[in-house]
Amino acid sequence: MGDRLTASTMLQNEGKELTKEEKQRLRKEKKQHKKNKKDDKGPPEKEKEKEKASVPAPSKPATQSPAHKAAPAPVHASESAAAAEKPAKSKAELRAERRARQDSERTSKQGKKEGGQQSASSKPKATPNELQPVVKRLPEHVQVDDPAALKKLAKKLERQQVPLRSDYGYKVSLFSHLHQYSRKSPPTLQISIPATVIHPSIVRLGLQYSQGIIAGSNARSVALLHTFKQVIQDYSTPPNEELSRDLVNKLSPYISFLSQCRPLSASMGNAIKYIKKEISNIPSQCKEEEAKGKLQACIDSYINEKIILASEAISKYAIEKISDGDVILVYGCSSLVNHILCKAFEKQRKFRVIVVDSRPRLEGREALRRLVKKGIRCTYVLISALSYILPEVSKVFLGAHALLANGYVMSRVGTSQIALVAKAYNVPVLVCCETYKFCERVQTDSFVSNELDDPDDLIVTRNGKSHLENWQTVKSLGLLNLVYDVTPPDFVDLVITDLGMIPCTSVPVVLRVKNVDQ
């Protein structure tokens, strides 16, 4: 009772924020009321239905309609709650609800001015099962073991007419919150040909992602941008619609489809954000052909600036760090690191390279092929021999999939192992990463958000025998094929970006500078 009174005094001071807390309190009261009326089955059921109707009612208008509709929604909820629970309510609560109504009317006037903000603040409220204030919604792809989230995803995909891909095989319990798909059942099996909702080049791209034909962070982003160019080319604005809004809506099912084929990478996420921003910035009086041309030019310049020119700038800085007589260790196949080494070799630096590789992807072989073709002296080892060759190494060059806001480096699984052993041997570790791969996410371990690849990849056939062939029959056996891991910033000595050489802890500075630019 005491905290109710303090809450009501808070109502006097604060403005539109109170509507959120008000809604939470009302929901809490409803839940308590449900508990109180447990013995009486008839009326509580009716009440529950009424409450359920009133809860999704405010949530739906809150998410879809503009702000001034959201304001009467909590009023509606509070009114219905008041009607159902009058005997259980005290004077203080009635007073609080009256104040809430006044506040919501006040905010509805404010809300007409700040429409976007209100709907954004009411959006996190609309998701179920949150008891604490403003919890940011977790992305769907790390909530696979939560049946409510799965149901939501299924509904959303059904609405967008995108096929839902089902998980495959037994998942190790520590990673049961992630998807695990099989390469043998691509999502394109369930799509009718010709595809109606999804553009055919997107279908092709999705298939290339899911089968691993296009792999590597830069390659995926560039392929995505080229496909979007094709989509924009084939797009025509339906009558009575604006290009800036309709095209963004058209892109959403494509993006859902692509993330069903393979979870989006950080670089792809940033590229999509950029495209959506560009599309929504198209002025409404712009003619369609002109708008399309502008968008395609934007995409071209993004690829050119952020990927191609960035790799030139990074090579320039990196070549300063390569001296004659160096022994450089690289891991896996990073397009950027290969580019740097080739450029350095062209500039007549004398060095040799040790390529470290790991199963099941064996990407190092591709890197080895490219470097040997250039004429660089290479050695090839598997990651198990790492501590054996590290005493010979003078520098380690690593690529990155993404750089997180707390300085952690997310890269191919095995990278953090290499950084750790290199630190133990006091060998400098240099990470090369373009700035468009920097993301605002924070992660301290490799469990919370990762990608599980096809477990059947771990089956190897030697001398005609494949021992793990029937792994599904053994109930206690699980195969884990992780794709990414995170390296803490203490193991990384230097990050080379297109803005220059920065220590790993300065990633938030770069993000801040970039936001200021935009």
Place this chain on the structure above:
Amino acid sequence: LDPTLKSQIREDPDVASAVAAIRSLLEFLKRDQSETILGLRENQTKAIQRLEETDSSVAVSSGGELFLRFISLTSLEHPDLSQCKNVMIERGELFLKKISLSRGKVGKLCHTFIKDGAKILTHSSSRVVLKVLENAAADNKRFTVYVTESQPDSAGKLMAQKLHNLNIPVTVVLDAAVGYIMEKVDLVIVGAEGVVESGGVINKIGTYQMAVCSKAHNKPFYVVAESFKFVRLYPLNQQDVPDRFKYKADILKTVKDLNQEHPMIDYTPPSLITLLFTDLGVLTPSAVSDELIKLYL
């Protein structure tokens, strides 16, 4: 240009070499006869290079570059060249005044970290550390100082003399005795010739050793440096520091095989440094990169 620099240093031994360099650059600018702004900048760059040849320290190179950036990164839109030049000279004087005050600012910030009864270890002769200790003594704090001899030029003995003149109890120890004395001291304060992008410092040879020992003994390792010493280098290890900073300018010109020479400086990585005291404030090594981006952008 050379004689100006040498005379500056001789007049005022208390001034930092970078400040003297910047004063001579300013003199040079005043006497410059070029017709265009581009010509002015080119002459300035050439002058900086000549200065580096005379006195190859990191501070001269960083101070010179910062000076050039400070005076030229303003709106030089006046049609008249002499007006532009006056603007540049004005800004140059402003810059000079700012950095002359920086040592005082650092002293004020740092002396509060010295507690009564503290035993301080320092390396070689640094004017900034001297200022800090002066401020602390003026604050009526009682402390003792251990200075390393710092061969090959025995600069530590000079520092001991100066501290003796301030009535601070001081002991000179051998460079090799740093590990021996580390358990007795409470904190280590050193100056810097240059602060690099990673947050590490470049200082007289022997600093790295002292830093490693203090880390092993869990003693705080403080670095005091003015902001014009921030330089755009990023060494990965000792080998990565460019040769032109490691050896004195005359040696670079005369000697063929540098392997026979002793380097004058070493690089201390940021993981060994607790805090940096600068006129921009008290910074952790990871914040140095942030400040550098602000300074150089």
